[in-house]
Amino acid sequence: MNILLLGSGGREHALSWKLAQSRLLSGAQDSFYAAPGNPGIAEHATCVDLDLSDHRAVAEFCDMRRIGLVVIGPEAPLVDGLADSLRGAGISVFGPGKAAAQLEGSKGFTKDLCERAGIPTAAYVRTASLEQAVAALDGFTPPYVLKADGLAAGKGVVIPETYDAAVAELEDMFGGRFGEAGAEVVIEEFMQGEEASFFALTDGATILSFGCAQDHKRVGEGDTGPNTGGMGAYSPAPVLNAVMRGEVLERIIAPTVRTLANEGTPYSGVLFAGLMLTAEGPKLIEYNCRFGDPECQVLMTRLESDLGELMLACADSKLGTCGPVRFSAQTALTVVLAAKGYPGAPEKGGAIDLSAVQLPDVKIFHAGTRRDAEGVLRADGGRVLNVTATGLAVTQAQAAAYRAVDAIVFPTGFCRRDIGAREIAREAALSE
Ligand code: AMP
Numbered sequence: 001m002n003i004l005l006l007g008s009g010g011r012e013h014a015l016s017w018k019l020a021q022s023r024l025l026s027g028a029q030d031s032f033y034a035a036p037g038n039p040g041i042a043e044h045a046t047c048v049d050l051d052l053s054d055h056r057a058v059a060e061f062c063d064m065r066r067i068g069l070v071v072i073g074p075e076a077p078l079v080d081g082l083a084d085s086l087r088g089a090g091i092s093v094f095g096p097g098k099a100a101a102q103l104e105g106s107k108g109f110t111k112d113l114c115e116r117a118g119i120p121t122a123a124y125v126r127t128a129s130l131e132q133a134v135a136a137l138d139g140f141t142p143p144y145v146l147k148a149d150g151l152a153a154g155k156g157v158v159i160p161e162t163y164d165a166a167v168a169e170l171e172d173m174f175g176g177r178f179g180e181a182g183a184e185v186v187i188e189e190f191m192q193g194e195e196a197s198f199f200a201l202t203d204g205a206t207i208l209s210f211g212c213a214q215d216h217k218r219v220g221e222g223d224t225g226p227n228t229g230g231m232g233a234y235s236p237a238p239v240l241n242a243v244m245r246g247e248v249l250e251r252i253i254a255p256t257v258r259t260l261a262n263e264g265t266p267y268s269g270v271l272f273a274g275l276m277l278t279a280e281g282p283k284l285i286e287y288n289c290r291f292g293d294p295e296c297q298v299l300m301t302r303l304e305s306d307l308g309e310l311m312l313a314c315a316d317s318k319l320g321t322c323g324p325v326r327f328s329a330q331t332a333l334t335v336v337l338a339a340k341g342y343p344g345a346p347e348k349g350g351a352i353d354l355s356a357v358q359l360p361d362v363k364i365f366h367a368g369t370r371r372d373a374e375g376v377l378r379a380d381g382g383r384v385l386n387v388t389a390t391g392l393a394v395t396q397a398q399a400a401a402y403r404a405v406d407a408i409v410f411p412t413g414f415c416r417r418d419i420g421a422r423e424i425a426r427e428a429a430l431s432e
């Protein structure tokens, strides 16, 4: 079968690496395309230039190349309804349609759904004006959790410590800092606990667990500094134990899938739940309608099942015919190498030399990279490389990942040196 993968990040490099191993692409005639792709993805797929906001152009490409499966990596085209347009043209698509993608596209939509379905999450109020929002603050205690309703590239959440700071933030948000995404603001109760990510595949009826991970969102060591898209991750995340995973499936994922199906907007694709592990059990922080980046990189490194077959089954509402998803028992850990300046203005164009990295159990996924006319690899974005290693547990996977990081020559890059540290402290305590 011919497959088209959409996206250009480290997440999509990991997806392309795994899809390239699928039986769906094992025939001599099978072709694998990616748009727009990146130099890492280009090792597995033919990269083509497509404007993802031009749905007709994407559908025409699929028709011309007889594409049997389209995999949509990032959230923006999903929230924009690309999956609906392609399905309307008779193409199998991995990823939810516009209505179900509102789970990520509108925080207020998700909070209302949680309320209807009795899903554990933080108490909240939706506000549509500065006056309404300031008045609503009285119903909460500091720190205040303020969220722009729409897509804001992971930057739409602010957590001011005082009432005055919250009012100033609200003035900023309603003043247009997040553009359209901030036309509505959700104010939430502050939840205390450790965060973890849980993934499930669903075709709207069947749900298959797809592993768990822990991300490191802040740019600085010790979880300091501004939020980023993610500076590193590992999987599995033992902090989300088997009992909690059962609870998440039963009390959060299943009622979400059921409610959306009952309301005529079934969810199809991967459902990524950001969780807070509170004293009262796991609660939903937010949903994403695609794989996490960099969580995807560690999940794909551990995945033993055929990714292409699972994605096609999801797309064709046949997930019930697939067995449980199989993962290696090993731990995978990824360290993000970012360009200096990230998450503000990253320095572009810095040269990267990977030639000294020849360690077993290490995979380097490309995010924001490009090759110049001489073939030199250069930084071309905020997050640039994801150095991914495996090991018996987080301690070993982390050591292998940093050995590889240290072999990379990238003078304009930086990384956090403490990815997995919290879990490593727990592993050390266990071995004492
Ligand atoms: P989100 O984009 O909704 O995942 O939020 C970004 C980050 O803000 C989360 O990863 C949490 O660290 C934090 N956060 C969001 N909502 C809450 C909440 N209700 N209580 C505490 N922290 C939160």
Ligand code: GLY
Binding pocket: 154, 215, 229, 230, 288, 291, 292, 293, 294, 295
């Ligand atoms: N790493 C968090 C995300 O992809 O949203």
